Amino acid sequence: MFARVSTASVEFPGLLGVNGPENGSPARVNSNEFSYKKGCEIFGEKEPADYVYQVMTGAVRSYKLLSDGRRQIGAFHLTGDIFGLEIGTDHRFTAEAIVDTTVRLMKRLSLERVAEIDVAVARNLLSMTTSNLRHAEDHMLLLGRKTSLERVAAFLMEMDKRSTAAGILALPMCRRDIADYLGLTLETVSRALSRLHGFGILGFIGNNQRQIVLLDRKKLASLDLQH
Known part of the structure; x- marks a missing residue:
């Protein structure tokens, strides 16, 4: 079960730790907050990656189910973490609430439009993507060599x-x-x-x-x- 908590226009770039565009005003992106019960799916593998998510309270796991039924968790997302930012158009993992969790949803298209007019936002989005790739590489090393x-x-x-x-x-x-x-x-x-x-x-x-x-x-x- 999940429920909408609120709808707001938020200074999303501020969540990324940057200032707004050149006029000094933070760029704003409409967002919605939803609460998810423990074990509830937030999005599924191969679903369109139309939104970017931030954990407000609780925790989220991203995982794949292997062909033999085993589960491989790729990452844990804790309070403040942003997830669901994909390189392609679809989600590569399923995201699920570990405990009762509240997440903020922002449209990916809106965020990309903000990045087009704010170099700092674009730089931070690239940094987030690079960080995700680094985590994936470290996780691969952990699974294979330790x-x-x-x-x-x-x-x-x-x-x-x-x-x-x-x-x-x-x-x-x-x-x-x-x-x-x-x-x-x-x-x-x-x-x-x-x-x-x-x-x-x-x-x-x-x-x-x-x-x-x-x-x-x-x-x-x-x-x-x-x-």
Whole structure:
């Protein structure tokens, strides 16, 4: 289930961290906010990529279903992240709410029109696309060349960089999600986390162990060979 929360005209370039066009006024793009329940699909693979999305609250996973039914998660999108910006005309992944989530939708065509008159916006859109490509390359390396322990360490380092709470990772995703992101089994992820706990690198808060306390970042980074 999803529901419209609001409709507004927003200074979207401001969300990209740039100023407006040469007249000093931020370019504005109409947007809508929708709320999605946990597990609800936001868009599907091969659907037209007519909108660009920003996570306002909650978290989103982008994934593909393989021919044998397995799921490969390509990315996690957290609060403030912009996703759905495709190089082609269709979405390459399915996007789904991990928890109850609110996202802002902006028409891709409108954003492209703003970029045509604002060099800074165009530059930031290119930077976002390049960043997405870099993430895809890093993820490919992680899946192809790292051991299971190195993969879990790399994932925790990535989440730590994106976390707003110093030293504590409040993960919205479950271990199954982590496993499907890292190309591992659920049991392997659990064993790796237990080993890191045994090494004194991390601790757990709560029964579901989704809140992780990083006790030794230096040792954790030493396990991520590509850090």
